[in-house]
Amino acid sequence: MSRLRRQLLLLLLVLSPGPGCADTVIAGLRVWHPPQSTRLVFDLSDPVEFELFDLSDPKRLVVDMRRALVLGTLPESSALGPYLGGIRYGSPKSETLRFVFDLKQSVGYDAFLLPPEGTYGHRLVVDISPLEVEAVDRNRLKPGKRARSFVIVIDPGHGGEDPGATGRRHTREKDVVLAVSKRLSRLINGEIGMQARLTRDRDYYVSLRGRIDIAVREKADLFVSVHADAAKRRSAMGASVYILSNKGATSEIARQLARRENASDLAGGVQLKDREVSVREMILDMEIDWKIRESRDFASAVLKELGMIGPLHSRKVHQAGFVVLKAIEIPAILVEMGYITNDQEEQKLANSLHQERLAAAIFRGIKEYCRQERDCPMVGNSPALYTVKKADSLSLIAARYGFTVQQLRSENALSSDRLQVGQELILPER
Numbered sequence: 001m002s003r004l005r006r007q008l009l010l011l012l013l014v015l016s017p018g019p020g021c022a023d024t025v026i027a028g029l030r031v032w033h034p035p036q037s038t039r040l041v042f043d044l045s046d047p048v049e050f051e052l053f054d055l056s057d058p059k060r061l062v063v064d065m066r067r068a069l070v071l072g073t074l075p076e077s078s079a080l081g082p083y084l085g086g087i088r089y090g091s092p093k094s095e096t097l098r099f100v101f102d103l104k105q106s107v108g109y110d111a112f113l114l115p116p117e118g119t120y121g122h123r124l125v126v127d128i129s130p131l132e133v134e135a136v137d138r139n140r141l142k143p144g145k146r147a148r149s150f151v152i153v154i155d156p157g158h159g160g161e162d163p164g165a166t167g168r169r170h171t172r173e174k175d176v177v178l179a180v181s182k183r184l185s186r187l188i189n190g191e192i193g194m195q196a197r198l199t200r201d202r203d204y205y206v207s208l209r210g211r212i213d214i215a216v217r218e219k220a221d222l223f224v225s226v227h228a229d230a231a232k233r234r235s236a237m238g239a240s241v242y243i244l245s246n247k248g249a250t251s252e253i254a255r256q257l258a259r260r261e262n263a264s265d266l267a268g269g270v271q272l273k274d275r276e277v278s279v280r281e282m283i284l285d286m287e288i289d290w291k292i293r294e295s296r297d298f299a300s301a302v303l304k305e306l307g308m309i310g311p312l313h314s315r316k317v318h319q320a321g322f323v324v325l326k327a328i329e330i331p332a333i334l335v336e337m338g339y340i341t342n343d344q345e346e347q348k349l350a351n352s353l354h355q356e357r358l359a360a361a362i363f364r365g366i367k368e369y370c371r372q373e374r375d376c377p378m379v380g381n382s383p384a385l386y387t388v389k390k391a392d393s394l395s396l397i398a399a400r401y402g403f404t405v406q407q408l409r410s411e412n413a414l415s416s417d418r419l420q421v422g423q424e425l426i427l428p429e430r
C-alpha cells in the first residue's frame with residue numbers, strides 16, 4: 001500500500017471516532033523461522049485485545065483481535081513456513097478482526113504482546129511449534145566422534161525479533177555478531193581436533209535458557225557468546241570480555257550491561273523468573289570456582305588478542321551475571337567486540353575484513369587458552385608458510401593472521417597484490 005493511501009486511511013480513522021472504529025492498525029505481519037517453530041509478528045499501532053484458539057476439520061489456528069484494522073500487506077502463503085498453509089482475515093462480528101491460518105499439522109501455540117523497542121513499535125507475537133517432536137532430536141544428535149573433539153559453542157547474541165543494539169547507520173548487533181560467529185566457526189572447524197557449534201546460524205531468536213541447553217547438549221568444552229556494545233555516550237569505544245561473577249557484578253556498568261542482555265529474553269517470550277530459579281539451582285558452588293578460574297584464563301587470552309587488533313574498552317576481564325554464561329562445567333566468556341553506537345566502530349563492525357580480524361583474534365585466544373589445557377587437542381602454531389587457496393586475497397589473509405597488508409607485501413617482496421592459487425606466502429613472525 002502506498003504511503004499516501006496509508007496516511008489517508010489513518011486520517012479517516014482519526015476523523016471518524018465512535019463505535020465500529022479501529023483502535024489498532026496492523027501495519028504488517030512478519031514471519032521468523034527458528035528450528036522446529038514459526039514465529040508470527042504482527043506490527044501494531046497500539047496494544048490490542050486478542051484471543052487465540054484452534055479449530056479442527058480442517059485444522060486451523062484463529063487469532064481474533066478487538067477493534068483492529070489491517071493496513072499493511074500480509075506475507076504470501078509460501079513464506080509462512082512448514083506448519084502454516086494459508087492465511088486470510090475477515091470480520092465475523094462487529095469489532096472483531098479474525099485471522100485464520102490453515103494448519104498443515106497439529107501445533108502448540110502461544111501469544112503475547114511486546115512493547116515498542118528500538119525501531120520496532122507495539123507487536124503481537126504468535127509462536128507456533130509442532131506437537132510431534134520426536135523428529136526434532138533425531139536430526140540434531142548425530143553421534144560420532146564428538147566426544148573426542150574439542151567442542152566450542154559459539155553463541156551469536158540476540159536474533160529475530162531482538163535486534164540487540166543498533167548503530168546510527170542502522171547496523172544491527174544481531175547481524176554483525178552472526179557474521180563474526182560464522183567466520184569464527186569456519187576457523188575452528190579448519191583446525192584438526194576442534195569443532196564449532198553455533199547456537200543459531202540464521203536470523204532467529206534463541207532464548208538464553210535455550211543457548212545454555214545447546215552448550216550442555218553439545219558437551220561444549222568452551223562457550224563464547226558474541227555481542228557488540230552500546231552506550232549513550234557516542235565516544236565510548238573498544239572491546240571488552242566478560243565472565244560470570246559469583247558475587248554479582250564487579251561494577252555498576254557491568255550490572256547494567258547484564259540487565260540489558262538479560263532483558264532481551266523478554267523479547268523471546270520466556271518467563272524470566274522461572275528460568276532464573278532453575279538456573280540458580282543448576283549451579284553448584286564447588287564448580288563455580290573452577291569454572292571462573294578457567295573462564296578468566298580463557299577471557300584473558302581473548303582480551304590480549306583483541307587488544308592487538310583494536311582498542312580495548314578495559315584492559316581487565318569483567319565479571320557480570322550474564323545468564324547465558326551460567327552453564328555448569330563449561331568455561332564461558334562473553335565478548336563485546338566494540339561499540340556499535342560509536343560511528344567509527346560501527347563502520348568497522350559492519351566491514352567484512354574487520355569481522356574476519358575479530359573472528360581470528362577470538363580464535364587465536366582459543367588456541368592460546370588451549371595450549372595450557374590437558375583436554376585440548378594439539379593445536380598448530382600459525383604456519384610460517386601459507387598456501388594461497390581459491391577466493392583468498394592479500395587483505396583476507398592479513399586479517400586472518402593478524403598482519404597488515406603492508407607487512408605481508410614486504411615480507412614476500414610482492415610487487416602486486418594479485419595472488420595465484422597454490423602460491424606460497426611467508427607469514428612474518430608475530
Ligand SMILES: [Zn+2]
Binds near residue numbers: 173261
Ligand atoms: Zn548484545
